Amino acid sequence: MFAITGASGQLGRLVIAQLLKTVPASQIVAIVRTPSSVADLAAQGVQVRQADYNQADAVQAALQGVQRLLLISSSEIGQREAQHRNVVQAAKAAGVQLIAYTSLLHADSTPLALAKEHLATEQMLRDSAIPHAVLRNGWYTENYLASLATALQHGAVLGAAGAGRISSASREDYATAAAIVLQAADAAGKVLELAGDDSYSLSELAAEISAQSGKKVQYQDMPTAAYQAALESFGLPAGFAAFLADSDEGASKGGLFDDSRALSKLIGRATTPFQTSLKQALTALPAA
Template identity: 60%
Template sequence: MIAITGATGHLGQLVINDLLKTVAANRLVAIVRNPAKAQALQQQGIIVRQADYRDQAAFTAALEGVEKLLLISSSEVGQRATQHQNVINAAVAAGVKFIAYTSLLHADKSPLGLHVEHVVTEKALAASGIPYALLRNGWYSENYLASAPAALEHGVFIGAAGEGKIAAATRADYAAAAAKVIREEGHAGKVYELAGDNAWTLSQLSAELSKQSGKNVVYQNLSEADFAAALKGVGLPAALADMLADSDTGASKGGLFDDSHTLSRLIGRPTTTLAESVKAIL
């Protein structure tokens, strides 16, 4: 059986949808924190088991009979290292044979503060003795496109990435890669640096928004501190605002760029373009 953590999250649901094309529903285990949100999965015949990243014992029980595990990184930045260790310990106890983990693009040398917990998790996987693969995901296009409505309303897209190139891809693109690696054999020991085929800057994103919407949108580059303050000013939690501002600064240093085309080769098709992503949200 194949288990997916965070199965009701954005990425988890997309992975499951992709797996269902070739894997029987009763061979999939959706591990969720809140089973009430997983009723649609159960109705499809998927096995739903409850476990929290913070509860190693519950995860051990949830992984009973599981051969392969897709460990989608926790959303709780600052607690990830401990939470992921719990899952890895549970996988060892349950006899899991293979783990695929969603890490960060070039985690071992990334200028993004997010890289720290991913590196700790990668080391924990190496120490576990379980064969594994690293899915080092770049940025989701949706991370930036979530700001498009406000940018269109005010005519300004703000950030702190300067002219850093961002090789983003959609969640669906990354989900296709995860589904392929967890479904197939032969990926143990692989490190996949996954990113979009065509990198763009936030200035180019603003130009694309202008082109497709007919409204003038310009990019305004801020300092990391000013960008974080602006995000807090519109209601984002302080920790999230600081993380996003730090990530933009990391992008300005090349932290979200990769031109290896590993993702498109892995999924057997080009990644979703910026123009296609903008069209979809408009």
């Protein structure tokens, strides 16, 4: 029995879609805060169980009969350590035999402040003595494409990454990797540094947006504090704006670069080029 936390999220849904290619739906457990959000998965035969990262007892109940668990890191930055501890302790009590955890690329050496909670979770997994695998995921290309419409509107990609190179891959690439590791007999004990095959700077991203859209878009590099202020002026919460600005600053120091190609080796194919993801994102935008 396989279980995925945060199964209603974009990554969780993609992992389940991958598992369904080789695993009977009845052997997949989708753990979600709101069961109605995954009614489509239930209709396919996936077991849907309600639990919140903050509800230790509910998580333990949801993990009954589960052998292998994918712990997708919580989206609540600043609360992750306590939330993940609830899941790890619940997994131990429920007799889970393997946990795969989505951490951060080079978590033990990255300049990104985001690493702190991931490292704490990696340590609690070691302390738990539960066999586990650590998926140190690099950036999702979708992280930058989320602001594509704004970039096209204003003719600018804003950031604080300087000339830092970003080895991103698509969310589906990482989901494929997670599904493979979750099913692998030799997964326990592995720490996998996963990133895209190729890298790009935000200047190159802006140039590609221009080339594909036919609209002039340039990269505007900013000091970290100014970039954070700009994000807040667009309506982003201060905490989230700080996280994005810090991540860009980390990228300027090489924090989002990796050339090991471990992800493509794991999934058995090249990772999705950012140009391909961009083309898909442009197609999905509403007509002007």
